[in-house]
Amino acid sequence: MKPGGTYLKGVAKREEILKKALDVIGREGIRGASVKEIADAVHLSPAGILHHFGTKEELFTEILRKRDELDQELFTDGAPAEQSALAYLNLTQRNAQVPGLIELFSEMAVKAADPQHPAHNFFVKRGVETRAGFEEAIRVLQESGRLQLHSDPAMLARVIQAVSDGLQMQWLLDPSVDMAAIMTALFEDCLGGSISELHDA
Amino acid sequence: MKPGGTYLKGVAKREEILKKALDVIGREGIRGASVKEIADAVHLSPAGILHHFGTKEELFTEILRKRDELDQELFTDGAPAEQSALAYLNLTQRNAQVPGLIELFSEMAVKAADPQHPAHNFFVKRGVETRAGFEEAIRVLQESGRLQLHSDPAMLARVIQAVSDGLQMQWLLDPSVDMAAIMTALFEDCLGGSISELHDA
């Protein structure tokens, strides 16, 4: 809304804050998830940060959004529907390397249950999109006969999302849980043993 | 550790606090989950509460434990292994009536990822026990031929737990999600369509 220079500087500053925040939280875990910690990391005061984002919860909502954005560029962009399941598995495996962000995501997901929470719409939309991807992949696999299970794709999509989220919680409690291995085994044993055909990445 | 009267009074007071706390949180949701709110509900000062429990996190750990205890009396006590899956479904359906407690549980589950958190061992133990119940039920069903799927019971138990936790998160975000229906459909479609045989409660 403002002429070039100033506006762009504001956006750039926001980006810088968000990137540094992802960094700090990834490294320090949820302990690094206070306004003050992030402020220190970008050499600003807490008030300076909140000038850009309004409130703490809005700041953290933007952090989540930013991570999704970065993830999407790396993994799922432009992949055909059939491969979205695989892309998701890759994502899962990679995310498992950054416990702090998973903690943040899980914590925010709970808080966002409140319709008034700034992240509420983000999580609703994210869930819808995630399941739509699964649904389409399932449909394609069913129609091509590579998936013998003929259950309602919408329901299966919900289940897959649930398994993914649920395994993350188990993994937070005990990092020795191999999420990707369980997901893969599940696809192969229950869904018709054909997801491995997609493996080429 | 102390002679009768006094000791019992202490225990009784703790029980009273825990019961009231479950009440308040169930009614007011996570907003009622501050030491002050609970203190008000039992007509005590915050310090009075903490005298009995030490810290806030320990208090809330005991609250979780208390709820499990009450749940167990109501549903799973004495049920044969084969029916534990059904008992769990019943529990799921009943819990869905008390959003505040599910929020509390989910939030604590995330915080308990930290091995130093007072609820860490509670959640670890709870997970082990939950999965052990599923595992035995699965084994029985497999051996009696009522479950055609021959995947590793331990892995399947993890998946079922994950679906259950994951669906709760979806439900928190959108209460129109019918957790029990999805769980039931999942058992019937993927696990061999035999869980309904157990339905008699």
Added chain:
DNA sequence: GTCTATACACAGATAGAC
């Protein structure tokens, strides 16, 4: 052993100066 009163530490939010 039980609890109140009080003091303290800290986080997030807000107002106003620069």
Added chain:
DNA sequence: GTCTATCTGTGTATAGAC
């Protein structure tokens, strides 16, 4: 756009009354 100062709320620690 950023800081300092301030206010509020919330959890925690301690002293001492009963």
